[in-house]
Amino acid sequence: MSNKLNHSMSLASPDGYGITTTQKIAVALGSVGLFIMILAGVNIDFPNRSLYLTISLLSIVGGVILFSNQAYLTKQEGIQNDGVWFKSISSRGILGWITGIILTAFYIVLYFYPHYLGLTPDGQANTGVISLFDPLSYLLSGNPASQWFVYGTLYTVAILAFGYKFMLKYRHNKYQLLRTGSVMFFQLGFAFLIPEFMARLNGDGFNLPYYDLKNIWPLNYYNFDQYRINDFINSGTLGMALLIFGVASIFIITPILTYKYGKRWYCSWVCGCGGLAETAGDSFRHLSSKKVAAWNIERWLIHTVLVFSVIMTTGLVYSYLSKDASKYWLDADYFLIAVGLFLTLIFAGTMLFKRHELAKDAKYGAIGYAITILALLVLYASDTTDHVFYIKSGTLRSAYGVYIGSLFSGVIGTGFYPILGNRVWCRFGCPMAAILGFQQRLFSRFRITTNGGQCISCGNCSTYCEMGIDVRAYAQKGENIVRSSCVGCGICSAVCPRGVLKLENDSMNGRINSKDVLLGNDVNLMELMNNK
Structure with a gap:
């Protein structure tokens, strides 16, 4: 048996990072699920749509699970830089651009040309990909599928499957496991199942609008449109309760939770947009600009x-x-x-x-x-x-x-x-992130504290900050991070090899400490430390 000898002395290996045989099988398995949807997209008439939809979704989920098991369970716990800047898909290489183009094209078709997915006028049977999802839609809501049901299903499947991958990758960190489980729960229950079940309540004289309970204005900018307000009012007690809940979420619930926990309670624990970004988008978090x-x-x-x-x-x-x-x-x-x-x-x-x-x-x-x-x-x-x-x-x-x-x-x-x-x-x-960021900056107890004396300037924290914050610059000065844009995902803390960063909820005193740190010679250091 002969092994190829690698003569490179580079600490950051210049070699390409391939995938194992098991991972190739996983990719093939997921491709089977996507191929079934492609066949449906060209109007192949499946004899049993329920069966083929099940096979398609299970193949995709199974492929992700198999790939993830091989990628992370064969290694020790903890975060390693496994050459993300040397992989084509995660370093803006050809695979990355191809993936971006495919995703962009899908969204353009979804939003502006849904008839290409098989959406038909009211009263006519769906065709294409949308018809493949009809059985599941009838099961949940009693209605035929729409492009939004297809999107919601795929969105939920992506968060669940890639959420599993995320939990394996960060299995050494309890905080990451809890918040990932939270976004998976809220997406499956509040964003997908509950609104579909609510649609079954609709009938003559009762038309409760589609309502994702965790979507708060202004993220759901449509919630106060006239047709929705009318539907809420006409739906009696339940409709009025949902309307009042929507208003209370803006002026009562959101400020209280942001004061106690920062915007992370929503952006990293509840929000579906953040949930997809954290799970399916985890491989691309280092691409955010820090300029x-x-x-x-x-x-x-x-x-x-x-x-x-x-x-x-x-x-x-x-x-x-x-x-x-x-x-x-x-x-x-x-x-x-x-x-x-x-x-x-x-x-x-x-x-x-x-x-x-x-x-x-x-x-x-x-x-x-x-x-x-x-x-x-x-x-x-x-x-x-x-x-x-x-x-x-x-x-x-x-x-x-x-x-x-x-x-x-x-x-x-x-x-x-x-x-x-x-x-x-x-x-x-x-x-929504803008409002929560304003609240977090001015009156939240949340901050990320830093221990500058322990920082070795490795740069992992800044590299993996998905919000483009130069975390290392704060850590080197021992300055608390209270940026409005910080979503409290905690990845900077998870990838730090020295335990420099810590997510905390504490008093407002000493929370914003930039001047104290930068002008350290002009303050009483013992008094400063006692205040913190």
């Missing part, structure tokens, strides 16, 4: 989307309150005044009590506030019957849904995983 320029774009872009979402939602609600005032208990003008006063209260309180913590970002906050208030004044002066800001209300809503809800969150946010990293949407576009 200051990317950080500047992030801060402008995500808050621009938030301002757009606030203005659009306010305008839409105001338009139908004005047009059909007798149907709703809330007066349109009072609603507009309440929104303006609420935003003013938030802005004034922030400037009065937290101005020094925002630093130069306070100027950007003032710009956003001014634009929003100006928009409310324009709204008050416009024709509210059919127009919002002199634009047809349907056009405004449609534009937001296409450019933000579809192109940004779907096509770019997920399709570009292999190119820009796994948290493109969460980092640059999600308005």
